[in-house]
Structure formats: C-alpha cells, structure tokens
Amino acid sequence: FENLTSDKFDSLVEQDLPFIIRQAAFGSCLRNWNKDYFGQKIASKQVSVHVSTSPLLDFINKNFSYCVYDFIEFLKLCSEENGLYYYLRSIGNHSSKEIANLSEQFPEIANDVEYPEFINFCAEENCPNENECPNRHLFSSVLRISSRNLSIWTHYDVMENILLQIIGRKKVILFPPTDAPFLYLKGDKSEIIDLEAHDLDKKYPMFNNATRYECILEPGDSLFIPSMWFHNTKALEYSIGVNFFWKNPQLIHHYDRNDFYGNKDLKLATHAYVNLDKALQHLNKLPDKYRKFYISMCIAKLNKSLKSIS
Numbered sequence: 001f002e003n004l005t006s007d008k009f010d011s012l013v014e015q016d017l018p019f020i021i022r023q024a025a026f027g028s029c030l031r032n033w034n035k036d037y038f039g040q041k042i043a044s045k046q047v048s049v050h051v052s053t054s055p056l057l058d059f060i061n062k063n064f065s066y067c068v069y070d071f072i073e074f075l076k077l078c079s080e081e082n083g084l085y086y087y088l089r090s091i092g093n094h095s096s097k098e099i100a101n102l103s104e105q106f107p108e109i110a111n112d113v114e115y116p117e118f119i120n121f122c123a124e125e126n127c128p129n130e131n132e133c134p135n136r137h138l139f140s141s142v143l144r145i146s147s148r149n150l151s152i153w154t155h156y157d158v159m160e161n162i163l164l165q166i167i168g169r170k171k172v173i174l175f176p177p178t179d180a181p182f183l184y185l186k187g188d189k190s191e192i193i194d195l196e197a198h199d200l201d202k203k204y205p206m207f208n209n210a211t212r213y214e215c216i217l218e219p220g221d222s223l224f225i226p227s228m229w230f231h232n233t234k235a236l237e238y239s240i241g242v243n244f245f246w247k248n249p250q251l252i253h254h255y256d257r258n259d260f261y262g263n264k265d266l267k268l269a270t271h272a273y274v275n276l277d278k279a280l281q282h283l284n285k286l287p288d289k290y291r292k293f294y295i296s297m298c299i300a301k302l303n304k305s306l307k308s309i310s
C-alpha cells in the first residue's frame, strides 16, 4: 500500500494479515543513514551483538555468542565479508531487562525516525490513560542491523509490529498462527532453522502442511507483522532496519510486565501452560489405561473449546 490514511490502516490491522507499506513518511533516516553519517553523529557507544560462524542464527541451540563492540567498529565488521555473521538487536541501556527505545539508546539518531500519521501513536511518552486513549501506544523501537545473508530464527511476538527496512533488502517468510502445530515449536521459536533446506520433510514431516508467505522488503518498505504470526527474516544485503511494537488496547491488562522484548506470552496463557503441565503430572501418575482415557477426555474438551471460536 501507499498513501495510507489512518482509517485504511486501522481496517488493514483489523484484518490481522501481514501487508507492506511502501515509501511511508518515516523521516530522514531513509535518506541520511549510512556509515559515514553514523560516524559523524555517534562518538562512542558500546553495543552487544550476536556473532556466529553460521548465517542461520539458532536461538534454541545458541550457535552464536554475544560480543561487545564499539558501535562504529561493529558497523564496519558487519558490512564486510569476513567469515563471521553479526546481528544487533538493540536493547535497553543498563541490562537486557529494559525495553529497547531508540530515543534512549541512540538519541543522536532517534529523531531521524518519525512515525507516519496514519499509525496514530500517542504523543505522550507514558500515557496515563492507555485504556481509554484512542491512540496506539508504542511499546518499543528496536534498531536491527545484520550482516548479508544473516537470518533470524522463526518466532512469533505477542505484540503488533511494523518492521521498517532502511538499508539493504530483506526477505521475510511468514506463517499464520494456525500453522503452530506444523512448526516444531519450543516456546515462541521454531526448531526448524534452515527454511531453504531440501530435506525438511524428512526431519520435519508436518512442516509440509504449513502455508508460507514470502516477501522482499526494499529500503523504504515497511511490513506489518500481526501478533502471533510466525516470521523469519533473511538479510539479502547488509541490512539496517527499525521495528516498532505497539500494545493492543484490548490487551493492556494481559501483557506480562516482565516482557522486555514484546514476545512473552500473555499472562493468562502462561498460567494455562503451567496448569496444563500440572494436569499432565496428575494424569501421568495413573496406570496407562486410565491415563489414556483421561488424556483423550481432556483433548475432547480442548477441541470443543477450539471449535467454538469463529
């Protein structure tokens, strides 16, 4: 889409499908950002970066380490081909237990990113009235810089999200939330790391049932990624982007206060998982015949509940 109005944007977000917005007014970052500009603006800053010998980052098996670099040194390493792959996902200043916010961690360049009017972000930094306020509330703004060919594990986030591509092209592969049973999940992440591998169906036969959506983001494109949609991104070139998570007004009370990344399950879902584990612990104490019977009764109950959702 181009030239979106806020009504059109609202109705697209409501549809809960990913879509690309081309050339929206995200500010001067789209014209100014490059290594020389960052060098002039940013004197010295330490960043913690994922570094791996593999371009396919795997969070489950952790095939990377975290290394601290000076930001400008990191940009140099990340943009050259030296056999290592680098990925910066900006985090809070003092520890990872702080929400990423460009204005706080990168104040020198934060004003280069503006939010198009159609998103209707609330002007108040900490709106005292998030429940009643008609505007959207920004949760975090995250700077994402990757080496060419680097891809990020397939995962979902619990918040609505716009991923803005600023430098380089990026391929994004998405799967709808209904594909969860086919993605071999461990929490919010898929075990399937190489989505291009030829023998996926041998190791992951259910993956055949998944519906894959693909797009390539050019600089200036932004992608709406609905909450709970699985996504995997691959930088086709040295890539700089920013993404913005915002809170769904209907879920304000449901988000986990300890969520610093926009990806912690809703509190009630976490309770449900805990209780499900407890239920299974109880049933697993029974002899097989009874265990089988009661587990199938539980599944029937869950299926009935699932079918009642339109």
Ligand SMILES: O=C(O)CCC(=O)C(=O)O
Binding pocket: 144, 145, 152, 157, 161, 162, 163, 225, 231, 233, 234, 243
């Ligand atoms: O491309 C990336 O660096 C990951 C983007 C992502 O996971 C997101 O926007 O939620």
Ligand SMILES: [Fe+2]
Binding pocket: 155, 156, 157, 231
């Ligand atoms: Fe994500």
